[in-house]
Amino acid sequence: MDHKKVRVRFAPSPTGGLHLGGVRTVLFNYLFAKQHKGDFVLRIEDTDQTRYVPGAEEYINECLRWCGLTPDESPEVGGPFGPYRQSERKPLYRQYAEQLVKAGHAYYAFDTPEELESMRERLKTPENPSPQYNHVVRAKMRNSLTLSDAEVQDLLAKNTPHVIRISMPANEDITFTDLVRGEVTFHTSQVDDKVLLKADGMPTYHLAVVVDDYLMKITHAFRGEEWLPSAPVHLLLWKFLGWEADMPQWAHLPLILKPDGNGKLSKRDGDRLGFPVYAMNWRDPASGDITKGFRERGFLPEAFINMLAMLGWNDGTEQEIFSLEELISKFSLERVHKAGAKFDFEKAKWFNHQYIHHKDNESLAALFQPVLDEKGVTAAPDYVATVAGLVKERCYFVNEIWDHGFFFFQSPDTYDEAAVKPKWNADKDAFFQVWSAQLESLSAAPAADLEAAFKALAAEKNLKMGDVQLPFRIMLTGGKFGPPVFDIVATLGVAETRNRIAKGLAAFQ
RNA sequence: GCCGCGUUGGUCAAGGGGUUAAGACGCCUCCCUUUCACGGAGGAGUCACGGGUUCGAUUCCCGUACGUGGUACCA
Known part of the structure; x- marks a missing residue:
């Protein structure tokens, strides 16, 4: 059963910024595919025409490029199973929905949105706040199960708006093995008759995901845990369509939660807590609002990916820093954590710090x-x-290279005078006069030589290193910060250093 | 409400019938450095609760609590 080539897919709907949870789903897909020498496909799930957002698809492509997780097949690069945009596959879906109707696993429903609304309103009770269109309710609605054949044919002939709903069995257990959670069971009475084909002729996610996974020969389907409750619908669809033998293995990935409890991490949490949630800056075309991304915030893609990989997975050792290649060879679904993880921006920063440090x-x-x-x-x-x-x-x-090194590019305008002036005196002033002159002969000297000369001069003038080194640093940088002083001198060069000494001396008077 | 999934320090987490219950982030102390950082050495801090099973449960089972997801002609 494992002789088939591994094929996985990431199937986002192009409605806005790409959430880091989405990127992690991409990552796990990608790692799994590459480890098995399989294919990673990007499929755009744009079946909801009311939620179309211009630019969102290009944005997703760019995010994947930045992360280095580029698909083998996609709307952009094409492939043998295209088109990869569900809106362009629209004509495909209806026949499968009809096939299900003929087999008795689905039915036409003519209820208008208003009728559905009033049904929910009528059936709503404190004990049951969200009534479902299920096997008992459907008997009281306007569908091909309750209407006569003649009526149905008539409505259809008149192009009456209608949807096709799956007919959920009344009383069955649906069990399957999830690659990360093990055996999971649902009872069909708990899930409603999901709409498969919408009135506009577009499939819903439920139909589209099954049809396309089948047609695209997907072998392993990874998605967020929020999909787990609708898994039984998909399982049944695979069965009803007669494709059971080709059904992919499922893996429902844990969610990424907000740091302060209570729910999935959302864009709003990022705004509220001051960190990015999207991979890259996203500009909402309607409002013009820009939501900051990890890329623009200064993250290195390697660090971003590494951080994401460790959110819900580890290799069982103490290693935390992994290259993409290492992740590909070491990744395993068995080691994916089952519980959701609260996102910790401090830890994310630490990963980036590690990568910057070693770049x-x-x-x-x-x-x-x-x-x-x-x-x-x-x-x-x-x-x-x-x-x-x-x-x-x-x-x-x-x-932050600027914050920590701006003085390499511009002479300081202000000095931390409080750190110098109280202890400033004529001896020190004289020392720097001599030092500046001495520097002239030290151009191109390495930092260690500069330091040795400085020390020698300080000793000669009976000054302690501590008394002169800090003022020197402040002349150069403006404050008590920066790399080792003599590294700064060596980098700045003697001429600039002497300028800054003169300028500093004037300020310290 | 109902259904599903989950629960090891503040966070990410290893482990899994008998352990001093790893490690990392963050926090604190000290060393190094007459700046900061890096690096090094320490420290505080954890198995949600209640019943079983067992000679022995953090680990297995059952409940409870809590968290989280779903409950759309959205994905």
């Missing part, structure tokens, strides 16, 4: 360049790389 200086410099451009600063790439190397260990985000 090569040149790549970091390239990533940082846009920030420099924005600041209107021009600097040679190798200089930027040197700076990046000097400050990266204290950066959680790429743009």
Whole structure:
């Protein structure tokens, strides 16, 4: 049964930003597919025409590209099982719905939205706040089960708006094995007669997911846990359509929860708590509002992916940092956690910090360049790389290279005078005069030599290192921060250093 | 309400009939560094509750509580 080539799919509906939970679903799909030398397909589930959002599909493509999780088949790149947009597959679905009607597993329903509304209103009780269109209710509604054949034919002939609903068995247990949860059982009396084909001729998710997974030869279906309750509908559909032998194995992934309890992590929580939820910036075309993404926040895609992988999965060892290649070889569904995980932005930051810390200086410099451009600063790439190397260990985000190293690009305008002035005196002033002069002969000297010379001079003038090193740092940077002082000198160069000494001396008077 | 799923420190989590119940993030202390950070050494902090089963349950079973998801012509 495992001779089939592994094929998985990610099937988002293009309605807005791509949630990090969605990216994690992509990740697990991708890892599983690549590990088994299988195919990863992207299918766009745009069956709800009322929720169409322009640009959302391109945005999803771009997110996947940024993450490095690109599909083997998609609307964009095509493939042998296209089209990959459900709206373009519309003519396909009706025949399967009709097939189900003929077999007695589905029926036409002519109830208008108003009639449905009033049914729910009428049947609503405190004990049953959400009445379902189920095997008992359907006997009282306007459908091909309650109407005569002649009436049904007449309504159909007149193009009366109607949907096709699945006919759920009244009293059956539906059991299946979920790859992450094990055996799961539902009772058919608890699930209603879901609409399969809408009045506009589009399938609902329920029909489309089954038909397309079948047609696209999907072998493993991963999706969020929120789909678990409707799994019995899908299982039955596979059976009723006669495709049981080809049904994919299911895996319902745990949800990503908000940090402060109470529910799935949503875009709003990110806004409220000050962290991104979407992979990349999303601009709502209707309102023009921009929701910040992990990419723009300064996350490295490797870090983002690594962080997501560890949210609900681990390899059983103490390792936490994994490359994509490692994840591909080590991933296993058996080790996916069953419970939802609260998202911890601090831990996410730590992952990014790790990746920035270990990234090569040149790549970091390239990533940082846009920030420099924005600041209107021009600097040679190798200089930027040197700076990046000097400050990266204290950066959680790429743009923080500026916060920790701005003084490499501009002379400080203000000084932490409180740290210098109280203990400032003529001896120190004199020391720096001499030091500045001495520096002239030290151009191109490495940091260690500069430090040795500085120390020697301090000793000669009977000054303690601590008394002069901090003022020196402040002349260079403006404050009590930055990498080791002599690394700063070596990077800035002697000429600029002497300028800053002169400027500092004037300010410290 | 009903149905499903879940429950190891504040968070991510390993483990799984007998352990001093790993590790990471965060927090605290100390060392290194006369800045900060990195690095290093420590510390506080956990098996939701109640019944079973068992010589022995955090681990297995059953309840309860709590959390979470679903309950649309949305996905």
